[in-house]
Amino acid sequence: MFVGILLVALIATVGIRNVVPADALAPAIVTLLFGVAALTAGFALLCRRDRFRVMWFDLAGGLTFIGVVISVLIEPDQMIRLLTLSDQPE
Known part of the structure; x- marks a missing residue:
């Protein structure tokens, strides 16, 4: 199951590679992994068998x-570029 989830994350990464800039790819992957981890932990809380x-x-x-x-x-420069407005000078 772990390999399946990582495979889905890899496919999603390839899919969003064309949508987000190259600098934003790593933060998008990390956000995706944290989101899936949060959903998995939420499902674990709902599970009744130990x-x-x-x-x-x-x-x-x-x-x-x-x-x-x-x-x-x-x-850090990647995160600054993600958070600043594009019309402002650096």
Whole structure:
């Protein structure tokens, strides 16, 4: 299941590569991973069986860890370009 979710994230990354600028690709991937991890943790809270609940929490933790690792690759200049208005001089 973990491999399936990562495969879906990879396909989504290839899909949004044409939509967002190259500088915004890493933050978009990280946001996608954090969002999927949050949904997975929410599903784990709804699960009633302890064995499956731990599995879903492990999956959410793994996705969060991968998101944190990828966020290390984001340079601060990329985040500044994402947050500033395009008509303002740098």
